[in-house]
Amino acid sequence: MLSCPSCQSKSIKLNGHIHNGKQNHLCKDCGRQFVVNPENKVISKQEKALIDKLLLEKISLAGIARTMEVSEVWLQGYISDLYASCPEDLCATLPDQSAMDAYLEDKFDKYIYEILPLKKTLIRLSLLHHGRILRHLMVN
Numbered sequence: 001m002l003s004c005p006s007c008q009s010k011s012i013k014l015n016g017h018i019h020n021g022k023q024n025h026l027c028k029d030c031g032r033q034f035v036v037n038p039e040n041k042v043i044s045k046q047e048k049a050l051i052d053k054l055l056l057e058k059i060s061l062a063g064i065a066r067t068m069e070v071s072e073v074w075l076q077g078y079i080s081d082l083y084a085s086c087p088e089d090l091c092a093t094l095p096d097q098s099a100m101d102a103y104l105e106d107k108f109d110k111y112i113y114e115i116l117p118l119k120k121t122l123i124r125l126s127l128l129h130h131g132r133i134l135r136h137l138m139v140n
């Protein structure tokens with residue numbers, strides 16, 4: 001039984017296909033659109049930390065997915081979640097959370113820095129890294 005990655009609602013309906021033919025779903029409760037990750041691969045904390053760093057480099061999302069051997073669908077979901085977790089003042093106006101998956105799907109081969117709404121997410125990520133580095137320096 002499917003549940004919504006945002007609100008865990010089980011009230012899901014099929015919502016057509018994304019351009020590569022994968023089945024798209026729509027949560028009837030919160031409006032989130034999502035594609036089910038067929039691999040169900042568990043991504044470790046270390047891998048996520050590395051992906052965070054790669055996101056700050058001039059690489060395409062597709063390049064990160066290939067390098068880290070994660071599915072594009074997973075990476076899309078990860079970025080959507082990062083984007084959603086940004087404080088309001090950092091969040092750009094478009095696209096909203098429910099449109100984010102479809103939006104990223106379109107931009108997958110672009111360099112990350114060409115994906116405008118992602119920039120704010122990336123600024124936040126680099127601030128987080130900065131914080132980690134500073135803490136590390138202070139401890140040592």
Ligand SMILES: [Zn+2]
Nearest residue numbers: 004007027030
């Ligand atoms: Zn939902």
